Amino acid sequence: MQWRDEALILGGRRFGESGLILDALTASKGRRSGLVYGGASRKKRPQLEAGNTVELAWSGRLEEQLGRFTVAEVTTSRAGRFLDRSEALAALTTVTAILRGAVDEGDAAGSALFHPTVLLLDALDNWPVWPALYAKWELGLLSSLGFGLDLDKCALSGANDGLTHVSPKTGRAVKGSQAENYVDRLFPLPAFLIDSSALAMAEDIEAALQLTGYFLEERLFSSVHKPLPPERARLVPKLIG
Numbered sequence: 001m002q003w004r005d006e007a008l009i010l011g012g013r014r015f016g017e018s019g020l021i022l023d024a025l026t027a028s029k030g031r032r033s034g035l036v037y038g039g040a041s042r043k044k045r046p047q048l049e050a051g052n053t054v055e056l057a058w059s060g061r062l063e064e065q066l067g068r069f070t071v072a073e074v075t076t077s078r079a080g081r082f083l084d085r086s087e088a089l090a091a092l093t094t095v096t097a098i099l100r101g102a103v104d105e106g107d108a109a110g111s112a113l114f115h116p117t118v119l120l121l122d123a124l125d126n127w128p129v130w131p132a133l134y135a136k137w138e139l140g141l142l143s144s145l146g147f148g149l150d151l152d153k154c155a156l157s158g159a160n161d162g163l164t165h166v167s168p169k170t171g172r173a174v175k176g177s178q179a180e181n182y183v184d185r186l187f188p189l190p191a192f193l194i195d196s197s198a199l200a201m202a203e204d205i206e207a208a209l210q211l212t213g214y215f216l217e218e219r220l221f222s223s224v225h226k227p228l229p230p231e232r233a234r235l236v237p238k239l240i241g
Contacts, residue, residue, distance in 0.1 A: 002059040004072070005029055008117060010096045011050045014040050022048060022069050023100055024056060025117065030110035031103040034058050034069030047071055051078040051092040053118060078121055087238040088124040090231070091134060095121065097229035098138075102145060102220055112144045131239045132192055132200035135208035138216060139193060147171075147219045149211075151194050154178060165189050166211055171219075187211045206240040 007024040010031070015021045020039025025031050034056075038044055047054070053076040060067025082088040095117060103110040120137045123130040142148050148171075153160040155172035156179060164176040165186035173194075176183045188207045191198035200208075213236070217228040 001061065001067075002057065003029065004055065004057045006075070006114075007032075007054055007056045008096075008099075008114060008121075009048060009050050009052045009054060010100045012036075012039065012048060020044075020048060021066070024054075024069070025099055025103065025110055025114055026056065027114045028111050029058075029106075030108045031099065031105055032058065033105060034060075034067050036069045036071065044071075046080075047074045047077070049077070049079040050096040051121060052076060053078075076118075076122075078124075082124065085124075087127075087235075088130075090235045090238050091124055091130070092121060094229065094231040094235045095134075095137070097231040098141070098216070101226050101229055102141065102216075102224070104224075109144055109146075113141060116140055131205045132208075134239065135190075135200075135205060135212060136193065138209070138212035142212065142215055142220060145220060147215060147223075149173070149215065151189065163189055163194060168214060168218075171215060187214065202240050206236075209236050209239065 005026040005028055007026040010023040010025055012020045012022045015035060018038050018040050020036045021033055022036050022039060023033050039048055052074055054074050055072040057070040057072055058067050078092060082092060116137060120133050123133050149166060150172040154163060154175045155170060156174050159175060162175050163173040165174050165183060166189050167174060167186055173189055179186060190204035190208045192200040192204055193208055221228050
């Protein structure tokens with residue numbers, strides 16, 4: 001069997017003396033792994049950096065078994081561009097670490113994350129824009145993997161305007177005025193997460209990351225019995241500082 005696809009490299013681990021088991025998020029096959037002969041060599045390693053977009057060819061006997069990857073072309077090389085920009089490099093590292101930990105091998109749902117992730121990584125050159133995009137990416141990740149928040153209407157009144165908070169228990173939005181007795185136990189809901197025209201200030205980014213971080217850790221990663229990758233904790237101060 002064989003197939004070819006566009007893929008985002010998530011990382012890899014050495015196999016034998018010079019081989020590399022490459023982990024990638026593909027556009028149509030979800031997250032997949034494959035052996036790259038000589039992938040750990042000095043010549044091939046730069047093209048296999050996490051965060052690069054490549055054209056991959058996969059071949060193997062059975063779809064569910066570890067096959068062989070051949071990198072046909074590197075279409076976008078990213079990691080090297082951010083060596084002098086710690087916040088962008090931290091974002092790239094965090095995104096790939098979260099995807100490796102959260103998306104199951106062969107899960108087709110992972111394909112829905114391919115294009116939004118590439119869009120985010122391509123925006124890392126634009127500092128005023130990408131911190132808000134990153135928070136929205138985490139929100140989309142939760143939704144794509146079955147842990148989406150219900151931010152369309154108030155869980156108490158059914159109203160779809162004036163939403164200000166999110167319940168940590170249900171993941172549903174509420175109007176703070178409808179929950180005065182326990183509003184201090186709710187997460188603030190930054191307007192930019194539900195209104196594309198709303199501005200995202202530093203305090204809004206911080207509130208958004210507290211919200212998505214809670215559900216990433218307590219819902220998504222706890223479901224696969226893993227901790228939230230430490231790369232994310234190191235990224236947050238860079239986004240709100």
